[in-house]
Amino acid sequence: MSYYDKVYEIVRRIPSGKVATYGQIAAMTGSPKASRAVGYALHFNPDPQHIPCFRVVNRFGRCAPAFAFGGPDVQATLLREDGIEVDADGYVELEKYLWRP
Numbered sequence: 001m002s003y004y005d006k007v008y009e010i011v012r013r014i015p016s017g018k019v020a021t022y023g024q025i026a027a028m029t030g031s032p033k034a035s036r037a038v039g040y041a042l043h044f045n046p047d048p049q050h051i052p053c054f055r056v057v058n059r060f061g062r063c064a065p066a067f068a069f070g071g072p073d074v075q076a077t078l079l080r081e082d083g084i085e086v087d088a089d090g091y092v093e094l095e096k097y098l099w100r101p
Contacts, residue, residue, distance in 0.1 A: 003029065007041040014055045017083040018099035019092050021059050028101070039064070054078035055099075063090040 001009075010028050014020050022035040022042075031037070042053040043064075054075050057063060063072035063079070063086065076086040084097050 003037065004041045007038055008045070008047075008051045011042065011051055011053055011056060013101065014052060014099050016052075017097070019055050019057050019061070019079070019084060019094070019097050020099045021057060021061075021094075023059050024099075025056060052082075055082065057092055057094075061092040061094040061097075063092075 006029050007025060010025050011020070022038050026035040026038045029038070038056075042056055045051055045053045063075040065072055072090045076090050079086050079092065084092055086092055
């Protein structure tokens with residue numbers, strides 16, 4: 001299984017209505033310093049329909065400026081459709097929505 005496949009497998013497990021952080025996904029892959037690689041994997045997602053990469057935000061809960069499917073506004077829209085509140089500045093309240101596997 002490639003590193004990317006491992007990342008996607010973890011992201012698939014994020015339940016609807018929850019978010020994870022890049023660092024959290026990196027730690028779950030066994031590479032705690034690999035959040036940049038996780039970001040790279042997610043931004044070149046081969047299957048956006050089945051891998052909910054929009055549920056991954058940065059460590060502050062902010063939507064990613066380089067979000068692969070249209071930028072932070074599109075990511076915020078997808079998160080709202082998923083039942084997650086996103087404020088006007090593009091932040092998610094991590095205390096409320098963070099996935100704790």
